[in-house]
Amino acid sequence: MDTGAIRRRTALGLTVLTASGLLALAAPGSAQADPYCSGRKVRDLTFSTGVVHVYKANGYVCAVTFPKQASSVKRSMSVSVQARGNRPVVDSGQYSHHAGPVMVHAGHRCVWIKGSVDAGSVSSGWILC
Numbered sequence: 236m237d238t239g240a241i242r243r244r245t246a247l248g249l250t251v252l253t254a255s256g257l258l259a260l261a262a263p264g265s266a267q268a269d270p271y272c273s274g275r276k277v278r279d280l281t282f283s284t285g286v287v288h289v290y291k292a293n294g295y296v297c298a299v300t301f302p303k304q305a306s307s308v309k310r311s312m313s314v315s316v317q318a319r320g321n322r323p324v325v326d327s328g329q330y331s332h333h334a335g336p337v338m339v340h341a342g343h344r345c346v347w348i349k350g351s352v353d354a355g356s357v358s359s360g361w362i363l364c
Contacts, residue, residue, distance in 0.1 A: 271297075271299045271333070271335065271336040272288070272290040272297035272298070272299060272336050272338070273290065273292050273297070274290040274291050274292025274293070274295070274297065275290060275291060275292065276288060276289070276290055277289050277290065277291045277363060278348075278359075278362065278363075280348060280350060280357045280359055281357070282350070282351075282352075282355045282356060282357035283303075283355035284302060284303055284304075284351075284352040284353050284354065284355030285300055285301055285302045285303050285312070285350065285351075285352035285355060286300070286301055286303065286350075287299070287300045287301075287314060287348060287349075287350035287357060288301065289348055289363075291341075291363065294340055294341060294342045294343070295338055295339065295340050295341065296316055296318070296338065296339055296341045296346050296348075296363065297316070297335075297336050297337070297338040298314050298315075298316050298335055298336065298337055298338075298348050298350070299314060299333050299334070299335035299336045299337075300312050300313065300314040300333060300334040300335055300350035300351070300352060301332075301333050301352075302333075302352045302353075303352070305332070306331065307331050308331060309329040309330060309331045310329065310330070310331070310352065310353050311327075311328075311329060311351070311352070311353055312327065312328070312329075312330045312333070312334035312350075312351065312352050312353075313325065313326065313327030313328075313334050313349070313350065313351045314326055314327075314334045314335040314336075314337055314348075314349070314350045315327075315337065315348070315349045315350075316337050316338070316339045316346055316347075316348050317339070317346060317347045317348075318339045318340070318341040318342075318344045318345075318346050319341075319344045319345045319346070319347075319361065320344065321339065323347070323349075324337045324338070324339050325337065327351075334350070334352075341363070344364075345361035345362060345363060345364040346359075346361070346362060346363050347359060347360065347361055347362070348362065
């Protein structure tokens with residue numbers, strides 16, 4: 236193999252590597268958006284005192300409740316996820332930052348998600364069917 240052929244193959248290899256690196260950086264939805272749940276965000280359930288972020292990946296549904304006003308004061312928070320036909324998985328208590336994450340394997344079943352911060356709450360009904 237002559238020197239020109241080696242240079243062409245090296246240049247082609249570098250071009251392919253650069254292009255794949257740029258595509259990896261530009262691919263939407265490939266990065267994890269929340270450090271608590273993996274997968275893609277499928278829903279935000281907002282209510283008067285907070286929000287529940289809902290994620291789905293590989294048949295699993297994950298949810299985390301956050302207060303609207305961030306503070307270091309502990310307050311009553313909860314989040315629950317229930318796959319149809321199963322019992323809910325619940326995390327509740329006195330938290331300053333978030334409740335959860337809670338994760339269930341739902342497969343292709345509907346889920347019911349609830350969240351609360353102090354007196355405000357949200358209940359989704361059966362979703363993601």
